[in-house]
Amino acid sequence: MTIEMEPQTTPEVGGMGHSVKRKEDPRFIQGQGEYIDDVNLPGQLWLDIVRSPYAHAKIRSIDASEALKIPGVAAVITGKDLEGYKLHWMPTLAGDMQMVLPVDTVMYQAQEVAAVIATSRYAAADGVAAVYVDYEPLPVIVDPFEALKPDAIVLRPDKGPDKQTNHIWHWESGDEAKADAALAAADVTISQDIYIPRIHVASIETCGCVADWDPVREQLTLHMTSQAPHAIRTVLALVAGGAGLPIYEHNIRVKTHDIGGGFGGKVPVYPGYVLAVAASFLTGKPVKWIEDRSENLQADSFARDYHIHAEMGATKEGKITGLKVKTIADHGYTDAAADPSKFPAGLFNVITGSYDFDNAFVEVDGVYTNKPPGGVAYRCSFRVTEAVHAIERMVDILAHDIGKDPAQLRMENFIQPEQFPYTTPTGWEYDSGNYGAALTMAMEMIDYEGLRKEQAEKRERGELMGIGISSFTEIVGAGPSHTFDILGIKMFDSCEIRVHPTGKVLARIGVQTQGQGHETTFAQIIAEELGFPVSDIKIEYGDTDTAPYGLGTYASRSTPVAGAATAIAARKIKEKARHLAAHLLEASADDLEWTNGKWSVKGSPDRFKTIQEIAFAAYTNHPQGMEAGLEAVDYYDPPNLTFPFGSYICVVDIDKGTGQVTVRRFVAVDDCGNIINPMIVDGQIHGGLTMGFAPALYEEITYDERGNNLAGTFMDYLLPTAMETPAWETGKTITPSPHHPIGAKGVGESATVGAPPAIANAVVDALWHLGVRNIDIPMTPQKVWKILHEKGVAP
Amino acid sequence: MLFSGTVQIDAPRARTWAFLIDPDKVSSCGPGVESVEIIDAANFKVRAKVGVGFISAKFVVNMTFAELTAPDKAVIKASGQAPGSAVDAVGSMLLSGPPEGPTTMDWSAEVDISGSLAGVGARLMEGTANKIVGQTFDCIKAKLEG
């Protein structure tokens, strides 16, 4: 079920609203993609990493002598070696410091301890196995609440005399006094602890790079798999500058190639990248580093790990009046979150969700523990998943507590369409929305009334079936420059369009596809604006020597920011084309009107020039005084974020004997404003739903009390297969963003944000009559069985 | 992981005690020991191939007599490393019974495994560790009685 948008261009042109087949696919389906491990340079060396078995230990000594005897092993680099170059620490995107290699102390299991450089992948691995490190184990803190105790050992003594604590920062938003007063005055108050565990994006391609320092040309080329190549280039330049190395930003070229999935995990700078650069600098040869899956799962940045305590107040009829949320955020041993600098807890304060109430207060405290760095997004916009999970769980608990249907309660609390733009009590201005329409559509698609009847009948028979709703609001498109930056770099994004004389187009963008289909959708934006067919438009990105500076693709910001830049750049071209057309038509520019790729004289539709004719004239017949060429660049600073939303309904059945949860049906109605490519939007939603389904039921990185990662391979970190994954049913409503040039919002992450609470709400709904109020994700069979067992449910 | 047990050893207390405080002898019962290097009276280094079935890893283990209270209590600390993994163990042995024997040995062992063995091998680890520890003390009994 979908509210259709009528395309304004022909299918041949393929502008917005057409399901244009992807331009990038021919290379992928023929095995001709070029991913990072496909890049091999002449004379290349291999880097592999010795990792710590301990989560916290002193390094007494490192003995590389056996490793150096292995044929092919060229060098072993330790923290002490890097210390000589001041390269043993590097800044994180959150402004904290992270070790490249430790000089004396390791802080988490699988932390990098030494790097082996060898002539082959196999020799490097043998070298790693032969390096002997003598450790003295230290006490381990894996629980952030333990870390905050006054007598806890200080994990980061390097932070200076004023910061001898494991507390990293405190951040709050909203009005605490008003929230307290609202809760005190409420007829009904509910409170709930909710833990959202550590998970890992686990893109099927791991991270890696090939660093190529050319000592003669003093040029560093870093081939890598990064979602933010320009930011990486700047960070590298800063690190090199700090170390006094002769590597400057104009001599650094970051090149990304094809990326086998990102989801936030390929935003940070990992020690392996710096090590490969350092090794190439030291050897004068290209050095390749490719993670294996265990390294990826054990050492790359993680998502979530939020311990949330929420309180909500409401009238006895169920009108929400206040919300107060206190959160402990486990960041591991360093704060490496890719959050904007003013938002240490990301956009978590969008926690009031889709609901209209005045009083909210949110606070978050970041904490160090002996775990790898946390804080990447896992396919969401800076902590919005955590916020949505909390509010959607709380709303559901409220509904159940007062005996009101959860759909009805949502309907009665939604921000209404006429209230937009709507300012939340934590200060966000929502651009547009029609939440009731999306929920209504989802209820019709799934036959909500029928399901409730079926559930009542089944409950009579003792069968466990649950229905869960999530009506989420996302916050994407970081972001307006007055509030959003990473390491001081404002979060604009960019597009440069060049129209060649023969009417073919090259456009370069500052964002970076990892499968979203930028080569197609950005061409469609230009097709929409200028009337060139998509087949005549080539989109480039990911080469910092050629693409305009941009902050990259994460947090669903490509369409909201770079998409807007593309539309604006196209409009600059259209405007120049108008003057060219006026010259060619010997008419006044003011008398021309634009329709379907041509400028024509108002009232004389047969007097026109096509954009292709104009493009040729821009190089062959432009008027005196006008610059030749037809090019434009735009660096777009969005006036606001965009707020896509949706309503999801999920039906689950629970096996009483084993605790296994089966998602029987899942309906997702999304609204991402105007749609560029419906096929791609649907694909994004399918994928997002699956990455919401996965942590709801399967994925979790757990640690034992010694800080060992217990999910270090895909044998234990369980990605869902096609067998478990539901056959997603999708619907759309369209509520354009009023401030975006093409009325679009982001969509890649909505479903990952919205799906987990729908599933959690369904499972709790199935068990509510037994006295169950909350189950933390992942809702594994063992967890559900334990509850059934405790509640005395017979198989 | 904490394991404990009791073995009845048909040997005099003094001989049992002497066995326990002799690095070569006590090491001879360690799993898969290939060599023992004495560092000083309290410290010795063992190289061992530890495993179950054909699954095994080569460890370098630093052993220390943490407590020797003749003639009844010995505590041995072991800290061993294999590529990507580490094992830290504290074994306590308490002897009782008449001087001429049989000697009762109450033992306990706290074994902590770190690194990839703990992660990827978790499914196999507890049973394996339990078995290896048990075999060690059974071996002590067998050698003293044999």
Added chain:
Amino acid sequence: MTTQHVSVTVNGEVREADVEPRLLLVHLLRENFGLTGTHVGCDTSNCGACTVHVDGVSAKSCTMLAVQANGSTIKTIEGMANGADLHPLQQAFWDQHGLQCGFCTPGMIMQSAWLLEQNPDPSEAEIREGISGNLCRCTGYVNIVKSIQQAAQQMQAAESAPAEPAAAS
């Protein structure tokens, strides 16, 4: 380091190399032969990104040694298209948006091809079971299932169409 001689027929061409016995088949294909369409995703035989056909049977090439494949006939994603003509599965993955980042796609297509050889008309459940050894992180599988359904229909239609006169083989 002792090496052994390996000779395999890859996508119809005889290829040879001297390799360490421990060399994984996927590395033989990727690094010795430059066929980088076959990918490594998980290292532990869970994700299927490395799926190729060995003697007509789908296999995870990261869980097979190059020496094990000595003497075998291997087909990789690079051998699926017939010149400029895409294999119906390649066409279907493109038509149905059965891929996003493309990293799992070669393995997914190779496994699907084997599945359709075994079962030319699979149900949705059989398709989902047939690709259960191949993980995709982007697509949520819905469009992959559709792609395989499209290819199955096309391949069956081509099968039942009157055969064009062709050279006897």
Added chain:
Amino acid sequence: MIPAAFDYVRPADLDEVLGILRDRQGEAKLLSGGYSLLPLLKLRLAQPELLVDLRDVGGLDGIVHTDDDIRIGGRVTHKRIQEDEGLARSLPIMREAAVGIGDPQVRNWGTIGGSVAHADPSSDWPAVLLALGASVVLRSAGGERVMPVRGFFLDTFVTQIEPTEVLTEVRIPHPARNGGGAYKKLERRAGDFSTVGVAVQLALSDDGRIASIGIGLTAVADAPFAATEAEKVLTDARPGNEVIQEAAAMASKQSKPVTDSHGPADYKRAMVAEMTTRAIRAALQRAGA
């Protein structure tokens, strides 16, 4: 993940294999499908000096119904067992177990002999063979011995196979008249190792009692084992809820699961009872009860 170095040979026949095993005792490791062994090699949890690949060894790939029993060669793949119509008719438990092993690629290459000899404490075939009262044929240069699987699985990755022996065949008795069997595997997700796996093969007497029963369990002890106490409860019993539950409780009691990523020990014990109940009921139904 890169294995440590090793040598590799691919003998042409069984005699050559047996000669190598005799000459390189303790150094050689047999390689069949490789889907269990290679991940362990890549994780460097196993570092054999020599791999002896059975790929070219003929004569180990038959499924033969003799007058005495059903003989499955050690190199028969899970996929062939899954597809064998004769087996599916006489022993549906075999197909049921085969389809749940790993994933399609694993079943294409993984073999029953490799799986049984590998003796992963969570693997499926051992439980099934225990329930079926099967035997294995072990061949060495010195000859051949036939050994019942009860008593064959000693420990995690440890069986009665000597380093000089090859597991050449699995022999399964023909099912009794009025026989039925079922394999119930609880897994966290498709392709996962079992959290618990329970195999039941039984036969009914003419008066509707359980004349014989075998129950094999996997993933809930150091090695797969037969739930002998549960078997005793059911032998000669008239099937009914109470006795099934009693048997399930005995199976649970006999299991010794450990807490790991598949769940805590108490959960696994409860799941032994649950899956045993389900397997017995399914087996009874197939037996025509």
